[in-house]
Amino acid sequence: MASELIELTVAQAAERIRSGELSADEYFDAYREAAAGDSLNAFLWTAEDGEQADLAGTRAAQEERDLKGELAGIPVAVKDIFCTEGIPTTAGSKILEGYRPPYTATAVRGLRGAGARVLGKVNMDEFAMGSSNENSAYGPVLNPWDEGRVPGGSSGGSAAAVAGRLAPCAIGTDTGGSIRQPAALCGIVGMKPTYGAVSRYGMIAFASSLDQCGPLTRDVTDAALILRAVQGRDHCDSTSVGIEGGVELPSREDLKGLSFGVPKELASEAEGVEPGVREVFERTVGLIEELGGSVSETELPHAPHGISAYYVLAPAEASSNLARFDGVRYGMRIEAEDLTELYEETRAAGFGPEVKRRIMLGTYALSSGYYEAYYGRAQRVRTKIAEDFSKAFESFDFVVTPTSPTVAFELGARTGDPLAMYLSDYCTVPMPLAGIPAISIPAGLAMPEGGQKELPVGFQIAGPAFSDSAMLDAAHALELGIGFGTNGGGPK
Numbered sequence: 001m002a003s004e005l006i007e008l009t010v011a012q013a014a015e016r017i018r019s020g021e022l023s024a025d026e027y028f029d030a031y032r033e034a035a036a037g038d039s040l041n042a043f044l045w046t047a048e049d050g051e052q053a054d055l056a057g058t059r060a061a062q063e064e065r066d067l068k069g070e071l072a073g074i075p076v077a078v079k080d081i082f083c084t085e086g087i088p089t090t091a092g093s094k095i096l097e098g099y100r101p102p103y104t105a106t107a108v109r110g111l112r113g114a115g116a117r118v119l120g121k122v123n124m125d126e127f128a129m130g131s132s133n134e135n136s137a138y139g140p141v142l143n144p145w146d147e148g149r150v151p152g153g154s155s156g157g158s159a160a161a162v163a164g165r166l167a168p169c170a171i172g173t174d175t176g177g178s179i180r181q182p183a184a185l186c187g188i189v190g191m192k193p194t195y196g197a198v199s200r201y202g203m204i205a206f207a208s209s210l211d212q213c214g215p216l217t218r219d220v221t222d223a224a225l226i227l228r229a230v231q232g233r234d235h236c237d238s239t240s241v242g243i244e245g246g247v248e249l250p251s252r253e254d255l256k257g258l259s260f261g262v263p264k265e266l267a268s269e270a271e272g273v274e275p276g277v278r279e280v281f282e283r284t285v286g287l288i289e290e291l292g293g294s295v296s297e298t299e300l301p302h303a304p305h306g307i308s309a310y311y312v313l314a315p316a317e318a319s320s321n322l323a324r325f326d327g328v329r330y331g332m333r334i335e336a337e338d339l340t341e342l343y344e345e346t347r348a349a350g351f352g353p354e355v356k357r358r359i360m361l362g363t364y365a366l367s368s369g370y371y372e373a374y375y376g377r378a379q380r381v382r383t384k385i386a387e388d389f390s391k392a393f394e395s396f397d398f399v400v401t402p403t404s405p406t407v408a409f410e411l412g413a414r415t416g417d418p419l420a421m422y423l424s425d426y427c428t429v430p431m432p433l434a435g436i437p438a439i440s441i442p443a444g445l446a447m448p449e450g451g452q453k454e455l456p457v458g459f460q461i462a463g464p465a466f467s468d469s470a471m472l473d474a475a476h477a478l479e480l481g482i483g484f485g486t487n488g489g490g491p492k
């Protein structure tokens with residue numbers, strides 16, 4: 001029984017809970033049990049009886065939503081970068097160990113407002129810096145398809161929990177690919193909404209001009225349901241505008257009348273794309289045509305400079321955002337003789353190596369005399385990338401690429417080589433630089449080079465700013481055509 005419950009999509013489970021066919025408590029318990037048996041190191045905290053804070057309005061109003069809301073009774077795994085009142089929130093860092101925020105992120109409140117319940121807080125790369133979840137201070141997360149491999153990152157805990165049947169859905173954050181890439185490596189759906197669609201209030205900041213909250217789910221309909229609950233204008237985040245008219249649930253079954261551009265820089269000419277990934281990508285492009293969509297090659301001439309621009313801009317913003325972790329206001333403190341020493345000792349002990357590397361890179365890029373040469377130039381590249389997309393969208397409704405150049409790689413394979421790790425995001429970084437939405441859906445399986453077992457491959461669709469609903473609709477039609485199912489034969 002519990003195993004059958006765990007195969008339901010969010011839409012199916014919520015429907016049964018609303019109709020009274022399924023008890024919300026029974027469903028929650030099935031997942032609590034699953035999460036308690038977590039062998040993937042996905043969870044950093046799980047809900048215990050009675051600890052569920054009443055996050056939205058009065059108890060009576062909440063009880064009503066828990067039974068009748070669009071996400072009635074749905075357990076959600078929340079990336080540990082979202083502040084949750086009274087519940088430990090670490091952002092995957094030792095420096096925030098023991099921190100219990102006094103407030104809850106707007107996105108989490110949105111979920112709660114739709115009747116969802118926080119199942120647990122999930123593991124992540126420290127401050128969302130990474131592509132493999134190996135930068136967490138709380139140990140790596142394992143990929144449920146092959147426990148010797150990474151789940152991707154930085155939302156690795158979110159992706160592994162959903163794919164490994166430890167949660168029906170999750171939220172994560174994407175700055176350069178951190179929702180889409182782990183979704184691809186774990187064989188699930190992951191979406192980065194348009195910048196500004198979802199409030200960043202209560203989401204611990206990495207690179208504020210890029211960070212966006214989004215869903216990780218087993219299918220596209222569930223992604224739309226979660227996005228619906230989290231999107232919206234929020235007076236606590238002046239960069240949030242929401243999605244005008246809200247998010248429509250996808251219903252498209254074909255791609256007639258839609259045009260798709262394949263940017264050669266991120267597809268045929270992209271370096272490092274594994275043959276198996278290329279094959280699945282090309283097959284999926286063929287399927288778009290079979291479903292009635294038109295496909296032709298396009299170009300994004302500046303996209304190959306995305307990684308270089310990103311690794312100036314994101315560390316620059318991070319160096320400034322992370323200045324607040326000083327041992328005085330949050331989390332851990334190393335006592336010292338004077339204040340400067342207290343800052344230094346706390347930051348030296350609290351931050352991991354990747355975070356330190358980014359703070360140094362970012363501080364250098366912003367230093368006087370170098371600011372124009374690095375930060376200013378990277379900003380200009382960013383504008384060029386955004387212009388490339390605008391131009392492509394004059395001729396095409398969407399742009400499609402592989403999500404990740406490779407399937408899930410082995411634990412430790414890229415930890416010694418930061419540049420190899422950074423290239424994991426080659427195809428996902430240009431979209432947040434342009435502020436546009438993008439989604440990864442599972443498109444098939446491929447054998448890794450030298451591997452023994454086939455692993456999931458993600459297919460990425462990106463659209464113009466605020467085309468989120470239309471993009472979900474197209475992804476839905478393609479998902480039906482691919483027929484990967486909600487488990488693609490299952491991780492095991």
Ligand code: GLN
Pocket residue numbers: 128129130131153154173174175176177178179206314425
């Ligand atoms: N892997 C990229 C990085 O390390 C992207 C991370 C993210 O999107 N949060 O910065």
